[in-house]
Amino acid sequence: MSSTYILVADDARIGDLLTMASGSTTTAVVVGRREVADRVAAGGVDSVIWLGAPAADVPLEAYGPAVAQVVAEAAPDLVLAATRPADRVLAGAVVAATGAQVFTMVRSVTVSDGSVELGRDVFGGIAQEVVRVTGPVVLVVDGGPDVTAGSAVEVTERAAEVRPGVTVVEEQPAERAAVDLTRAPRIVTAGRGVKSRDDLALVDALAAALGAESACSRPLAEGLGWYTHDRYVGVTGQHVQPELYVAVGVSGQLQHVVGARGAGTVVAINADKDCPYFAEADYCVVGDLYALVPALTEALS
Ligand SMILES: Cc1cc2nc3c(=O)[nH]c(=O)nc-3n(C[C@H](O)[C@H](O)[C@H](O)COP(=O)(O)OP(=O)(O)OC[C@H]3O[C@@H](n4cnc5c(N)ncnc54)[C@H](O)[C@@H]3O)c2cc1C
Known part of the structure; x- marks a missing residue:
């Protein structure tokens, strides 16, 4: 064997x-x-x-x-x-x-x-x-x-021979508390369909109403710097497995989707009825996130 x-x-x-x-x-x-x-x-x-x-x-x-x-x-x-x-x-x-x-x-x-x-x-x-x-x-x-x-x-x-000469000399808490998305039971993810940093409040409100963590696609963390790196999902980001994953304005490129394939139920909200995420999602909601997300938040609240 x-x-x-x-x-x-x-x-x-x-x-x-x-x-x-x-x-x-x-x-x-x-x-x-x-x-x-x-x-x-x-x-x-x-x-x-x-x-x-x-x-x-x-x-x-x-x-x-x-x-x-x-x-x-x-x-x-x-x-x-x-x-x-x-x-x-x-x-x-x-x-x-x-x-x-x-x-x-x-x-x-x-x-x-x-x-x-x-x-x-x-x-x-x-x-x-x-x-x-x-x-x-x-x-x-x-x-x-x-x-x-x-x-x-x-x-x-077994007694480990610990390599000498490496010592932690100082520890400082990060400016913003890190999040462990891999443990989150629910996640709401913002994509580039969200037009401005201020508009993230819409997505955060939906996350709060669902008791979910907020996350993002890579461009929002790496290019725009709207989120810290520990918040983006995908092949080079976090690999998550929540029971519920709501992707808001995320197109569904494979590099993103593979990071969320461990999710239970996937809801994708997108203005484009042909967006790639709809081939993967359990619930495909076609429409403008600026209308849908506040309505959903209000209904859930
Ligand atoms: C080597 C490599 C590794 C990568 N790793 C990752 C990774 O780990 N994670 C990751 O996320 N990406 C990764 N990427 C990038 C990836 O290929 C995509 O570019 C990225 O995921 C796209 O992000 P997005 O879906 O937010 O944006 P876009 O592809 O621009 O999609 C935006 C979507 O929003 C929709 N939309 C626009 N306006 C509205 C509206 N008003 N209402 C509703 N919907 C709207 C559009 O229809 C569109 O589908 C990687 C790329 C490479 C080359």
Whole structure:
């Protein structure tokens, strides 16, 4: 049977990684709180190696070599990590130490006879390709939901050799509190159909009426600077999985849509009846957002 190591940086949302690893013997290597290691141990893996939690003045990066060593010794067929920034730190350390090939946007994996076959999206999801790889492989993919608690396996504690010389000397709260869209149960997203920064109040009011987080398409964060980068959804932005996703004046280019494919119900509001989002959405509302959004907000309020 093939073996898969799953890297976990203090966050047990690895449900989709476990699905991807099914049929394989799975070991989770956890850096972070003991309760996260315990949660992962009860979540369906075959074994857990816990390397401890970084002290307040030690960045996660200092644990990279220790994680890489554990993985290099085991030489698994596959290493999986979630796309979250902290998990990517651990994945990067493993790639650097083992010379592994690293892939993103992977949808399917088959391990056989010492090689790994991957089905993955390319060009932001516009096309798919299948690649066969020999040698160590690291996949950085959406972590998915939290693990579901079941019967727990033992957690093996290993003392990590923490790389010296890296110290957190100061921490400052960000000017504006960051948002974790990946945990939001409802999201209302503004696109370029919103004509001015002031008009975002319309979208925010709808979000408030729905108890949702506000988000945006990339141009509103990167080009216009109306939102911080942690608020934009898409292939290079956040990958979200709310139960409700309302896209207001978003055309539905694949680079945006792939970031919200984990959503339950998708509502798209657009003036163009032929906009690409309507091919993906569950509810397609054709019309001027400047009329529809306030009406919807009022009805919901
Ligand atoms: C490598 C790469 C990576 C990218 N990554 C991302 C990403 O992660 N996330 C992302 O979002 N984009 C990403 N993009 C950009 C992406 O290709 C699109 O350009 C972008 O998503 C378009 O944003 P939009 O839908 O808000 O704007 P537009 O495409 O301009 O769409 C605006 C929509 O608003 C509608 N509209 C206009 N007026 C009204 C009105 N009054 N009422 C209702 N509807 C109206 C229009 O009909 C139109 O459909 C990426 C691009 C590249 C090349």
